[in-house]
Amino acid sequence: MPLSPYLHTVDLCVLFYCRASGELKLLLNKRDAEPFAGHWALPGVVVNGGVQDLSLKDAVERLRASDKVGLDLAWSEQVGTVGDAFRDPRCWSSSTYYLAIVADEVELGEHQAWFSLAGVADGSIKLPFDHNSIVAAVQERLFSKSLYSSLPLMFLGDEFSAPEATMIFSLVLARPVLKTSIRQRLLKLTEAGYLRETGRKKNGEGGRPQATVAVLKPGEIYFFDRSFAE
Incomplete structure (x- = not known):
């Protein structure tokens, strides 16, 4: 055949x-x-x-x-x-x-x-x-x-602020995400060697300066021990 x-x-x-x-x-x-x-x-x-x-x-x-x-x-x-x-x-x-x-x-x-x-x-x-x-x-x-990993941060490039991280997680998950939750995740990423504080600031909403962090492991994502679904 x-x-x-x-x-x-x-x-x-x-x-x-x-x-x-x-x-x-x-x-x-x-x-x-x-x-x-x-x-x-x-x-x-x-x-x-x-x-x-x-x-x-x-x-x-x-x-x-x-x-x-x-x-x-x-x-x-x-x-x-x-x-x-x-x-x-x-x-x-x-x-x-x-x-x-x-x-x-x-x-x-x-x-x-x-x-x-x-x-x-x-x-x-x-x-x-x-x-x-x-x-x-x-x-x-x-x-x-995105519920349990740092995947949304890939959209932000090599340097970003905490408000930008809050914004991208909220956008991807289609609901508001608490700023405190994002700051806790950024702290975990910093402790795990995925991020570091740059000492620099960028203008955010209303022109207010926002501290930024730099990505230390580009192309890698981190899996959190708790999900946003919990």
Whole structure:
């Protein structure tokens, strides 16, 4: 029996905190080929067939370095794999998809744009294939992991203030987080060698100076012994 056509892709959900709008954004690419040419979709690459990737990690790096992404990632992790005979009109297909975070705002290509993460996750912004459900799963991973880890701090870069940390946790968890809870977490991170006080201050809300901390272990997250859900 001849083999049926099959595609497996690696897809990246690249997230960014937009300070201007105060919301989380998702990177999308305008497709230049069928199916769905001209539609906005997640950046992805095919990994089966004539490619040189020796692992999924290689494929993620190939995608990251391509003009579909082209950004330095503060964080990335595999979230899941989906597949069936219906998600792609060409053939049976599957996708291994990732949560990725960028901390620095950069100029995008003409074929790239930031879209509202919430709008894509809830289906208000329609994407081709099953990309809406993939984004919803990534949003859920971001939320659940942020309950017990320092993951949201990846959005803030190498130096930030306690009020900024409170803001990003509140945004990711979609509810107000107590300043005292965040200060306790920052203290734990400092004691564990993940952060240090810089002795510098930056202007915050109302122009008031805010002391900052520096990240000592970029690309690593810390798991707290208590969850915000408790």
